Amino acid sequence: MAVPEESLALITFPTAPLTEWLIRRALGLVLPNITITSLPADFASSPNGVLQWAAYDSINHELTLYNKRVLASALIIRKALIRKHFLAGITEAYVKKRPQSILRAAVPRTWHVEIAFADELDELWTDDLYDLSEILDAGETDHVSRKWWILKPSMADAGMDIHLFDTKAKLRGIIEGFDPTDSGSYEDDDDDDAGHLLSQLRHFVIQEYISDPVLIDPRQPKAPLPDHHENFHGHKFHIRAYCVVRGALDVFLYEKPLALFAPAPYASLPTADSGVQDIPLSYEGHLTNTSLQKEEDSTYVKLLEELQGNIDDYGHTVLASDVSDLLDQMATILTETFQAAVDTPVHFQPLPNAFELFGVDFLVSHVASDNGGSSERYKASLLEFNAEPAIEKTGLRLRWILEELFVGIAQVSVRPFLEGDSPEPWEIGVVKHGLRKCSSLQVRSS
Template identity: 45%
Template structure:
């Protein structure tokens, strides 16, 4: 088939645009994420005729357009006005998922309406507040934070974690266990020195520019594992030399249309850079080392294989939390944790659909999220499973480049799966295989977690 160059973009169009199969043009642009850009382009090579352009092309009426690009690059109005011809890689409105304070309100509302939901036990207790200056706490203790204030005064052994509602990369995260410490944290944000910023693990924020914060009850009994155990080249073998580190699970989740949710089965375990220790103050009364507690990859002082592992690679590792003795993480444990995650994800997206103002799925859109979970270790003798999964947050445009070169292959597989599940049915106009995919079933390393019709969704 002969082609002709498009004068409005770097792509080209076939001469016979009125042929039996409509062409697919693709906008691919990730200015701040070159690895994502490369992965998208590689995934699209499995589709027959597709012309890729870094800018929005002008299409013949018989062509389809795929916008697989950064959120700010996508023409969202085109997504809404051309639902039959345009497929985009982000929902236009999804604050209920990706903003921490909106997410807290979303899940809290859902739990109140559905007290039997798995979210009732898998979302840490959360308070969301809006403030700019430390003195505003005086009023909050009598209003939004009155029950938290009661707990701080009667249960000093409990710890809580403060997170800015719209910051990422671990910025602004702090631990506290008293009213005075929380006030000192906000005073630190108001007026800091260069030394204070350096001491805070590069997580300083300016409170007056953020305003929205969430406070969560700190999960003090995380599952602990030494990621060096069985690591190639490591000589750490003996149990007595192992030191447990905290980690969270980064799970890639794809939402498609209105609404199907898929969980990518090859998930990552992201470890803190120091062995875990229960929160305690340093010599400075308001100073608490965050290094044993923060597992965000962008904050680690040492990166590489030691801090980023596949979850499946931890099978057989010694569990270093709890007092049960010499026990290991087994394959059934990982299967149980995965199943808990799938159930949580289903209810999280159900909760979001009940927030019609802040989450609006579209039939001609899909989106990749990085969802973070923390696994806590339930002591022996307790009823139910020995591990409890807690959802921490949902991230749009996850920083996949922090995965590291050793595990880039799973990202290639992930984006190929997205192409098969989300792009191919749009390009080919055939969705029989997707329609027959049952909830719980695994295909292309994706487990379907949810399949529902969101009534009132635009275009449905």
């Protein structure tokens, strides 16, 4: 069945012109009969299906909620995923009920901190952060057990205001840097680089820093030279996976995730007895968010599958089976994370007439040698979900994957809805239109 010519699509991404271009291109290929507009008022004149493929703030969510012939490109309520402290909360609750879940090992140990002033830390150490307090105190006396931790604002993005610490004193110093009582009046603080005021951030998560990331030299040739180890400059990277959800609720994973590298080689964090504790840390080798890079360099943005044949910091060659294992892990993690979100309907509510694209970040670390006989050498850990991901950071070299992704979304999420067809039969694990189906959950409220 063809899309009725009267069908209308609102396409508007005011701050993301590449996203809007990709959507218009995809619709032109998949649904050439649809009429595209940027004027929401035109909806009233459309007798047939309406598509709102737009930035979240540009969508008429009330129209989506009460008119089932309107399809929207964002779930109305999904903060269980995109706010870091909510994500930590739903995965923790899920694991308590299902202790065998992959999320037990796939989500770093996390604490939620709600703080408006640095002085509130004293009370938090005896309450919400009691367990962390004991760990940090033990690390002060036993340097072997000392660990590093990462502090992230729950609702900030683009890698802003992320800090590392290994002592209570360092955490207090970080928090005091946000405290408006230490930075003068609001009006006098014109230094954008000084960070955001604590009262504006308020919600943070503290996570155990993964200290054994897989390192790869992004400039390394596929066939390393004989002196490879002498010239190896390992960079930390994370995986940016694109996840599409449809209706209430099918979950898909795009089969070509990215590997995003830190711009500088990785250096192990200092220990208490290394004599360099007071030297300011450089985060360049530790933070892999492309928004933090001063210059766009395609060297640091690769397809995960392009890492096949490279040598990691353990001297292992990355194999096709390693990439396949990571894709399988990510699919399972996504399945169970969405189940955890569905179990929390106050903060996550899928709709039959909505779909959404998320950028999901995973860190890759080495699997311990005593892993119970598993053949997996690498482990994927879930970091965060991003709504309206910054796809422009992919760069020109790999823009073709974005074109493929958006055509896949139009085929899978938009075309069946506007044509009035039932979604095509699709078994779990099968790949169509570049998308692997991870799960199909039944949400009763839908």
